Amino acid sequence: MKIALDDEKTREMFKELMIELILERKDLFHEIIVEAIEDIALGKAIAEGRKNEFVDEEKIMKILED
Numbered sequence: 032m033k034i035a036l037d038d039e040k041t042r043e044m045f046k047e048l049m050i051e052l053i054l055e056r057k058d059l060f061h062e063i064i065v066e067a068i069e070d071i072a073l074g075k076a077i078a079e080g081r082k083n084e085f086v087d088e089e090k091i092m093k094i095l096e097d
Contacts, residue, residue: 053060
């Protein structure tokens with residue numbers, strides 16, 4: 032027996048799965064969303080930090096020692 036799924040059926044099944052996940056496992060869905068937002072924010076912070084010039088390690092150590 033061969034099961035064939037077209038794009039429309041696949042999209043509909045995925046949509047139903049997501050709705051079920053949101054409704055029945057709100058805690059899990061919330062955790063997934065929070066993790067995704069944190070990952071995006073971290074990626075943006077890293078990208079922004081790379082735009083600035085790097086500070087020499089010796090300068091940092093000198094400031095910390097004073």
